[in-house]
Amino acid sequence: MKAVIPAAGMGTRLLPATKAQPKEMLPVVDKPTIQYVVEEAVDSGVTDIIIITGRGKRAIEDHFDRSLELEQRLEKSGDDQELREIQRIASMADIFYIRQKEQLGLGHAVLCAKKHLGDEPFAVMLGDDIVVNDRPCLSQLLKVHERTGSSVVGVESVPKSMVSRYGVIAGEKQGEDLYRVTDLVEKPTPETAPSDLAIIGRYVFEPQILDCLEKTGPGMNGEYQLTDAMRALCTDRDLYGLKFTGRRFDIGGKGDWIRATIELALERGDLASELRRSLGQLLERDGEG
Numbered sequence: 114m115k116a117v118i119p120a121a122g123m124g125t126r127l128l129p130a131t132k133a134q135p136k137e138m139l140p141v142v143d144k145p146t147i148q149y150v151v152e153e154a155v156d157s158g159v160t161d162i163i164i165i166t167g168r169g170k171r172a173i174e175d176h177f178d179r180s181l182e183l184e185q186r187l188e189k190s191g192d193d194q195e196l197r198e199i200q201r202i203a204s205m206a207d208i209f210y211i212r213q214k215e216q217l218g219l220g221h222a223v224l225c226a227k228k229h230l231g232d233e234p235f236a237v238m239l240g241d242d243i244v245v246n247d248r249p250c251l252s253q254l255l256k257v258h259e260r261t262g263s264s265v266v267g268v269e270s271v272p273k274s275m276v277s278r279y280g281v282i283a284g285e286k287q288g289e290d291l292y293r294v295t296d297l298v299e300k301p302t303p304e305t306a307p308s309d310l311a312i313i314g315r316y317v318f319e320p321q322i323l324d325c326l327e328k329t330g331p332g333m334n335g336e337y338q339l340t341d342a343m344r345a346l347c348t349d350r351d352l353y354g355l356k357f358t359g360r361r362f363d364i365g366g367k368g369d370w371i372r373a374t375i376e377l378a379l380e381r382g383d384l385a386s387e388l389r390r391s392l393g394q395l396l397e398r399d400g401e402g
């Protein structure tokens with residue numbers, strides 16, 4: 114199984130932080146966002162990873178490459194733990210890079226990998242979505258795919274007032290957390306949303322999705338919408354929505370990025386007590402003000 118990680122978007126929601134650096138390289142605690150995504154792929158058994166990059170995204174390639182100078186420096190200073198971590202990052206998976214020359218949307222980014230995917234199912238993981246859980250989110254989707262042989266998307270219940278930020282599925286319940294998708298609507302209003310089940314950044318696709326992407330082509334804003342292609346796919350093939358277990362953070366937005374950093378730092382033994390104290394003081398001061 115190969116995984117495609119689209120990471121070529123401009124990241125306008127995080128400006129000015131993303132003016133000259135990829136949003137996928139923004140750290141959550143002390144690790145770039147995209148490293149969490151690559152680790153989830155590896156922990157789910159995926160070893161071939163295709164990252165879709167674009168202008169200004171070189172730092173992603175450098176991050177997963179070896180840095181001999183840095184390794185020598187750490188070796189000399191006897192910092193074995195850091196050294197092992199730096200070497201682990203560079204050898205985690207076979208990573209290939211494809212450039213998306215024009216930012217024509219998520220669907221187009223996935224199509225850029227077409228030649229390298231062959232006629233096999235593949236995973237898509239958004240480079241700015243983190244899901245934290247003991248059982249990796251992608252492995253939960255892969256399990257459904259193994260059982261059904263069909264495409265599977267990760268979905269999450271969101272408050273009705275927020276559905277207009279997402280693609281939303283209409284589905285028939287097939288079990289506790291599984292739905293057979295009957296339709297998809299991109300960014301519906303709360304009144305027109307067919308459910309509160311929003312599509313988030315994890316997918317396992319049959320290769321037919323690539324034909325659907327080509328056939329549906331660009332939408333009204335000139336972008337290839339993955340949701341449009343998924344709607345075409347589910348007219349004659351099964352597509353499932355899995356309510357996965359885990360906490361998801363959309364690092365592409367400022368609120369979630371800050372929330373992720375705080376939540377995950379509070380779970381770290383080396384950082385939690387100091388952070389808890391600082392947060393306590395801040396909240397106290399805030400309450401007094």
Ligand code: UTP
Pocket residue numbers: 119120121122123124125126127165213215216217218219221222239240241365
């Ligand atoms: P987003 O819509 O979150 O990315 O796409 P964006 O365009 O960077 O967002 P803004 O500008 O803040 O609104 C979801 C994923 O698809 C990738 C992004 O990098 C992100 O991981 N993407 C998006 C591409 O690879 N290419 C594109 O043309 C658009």
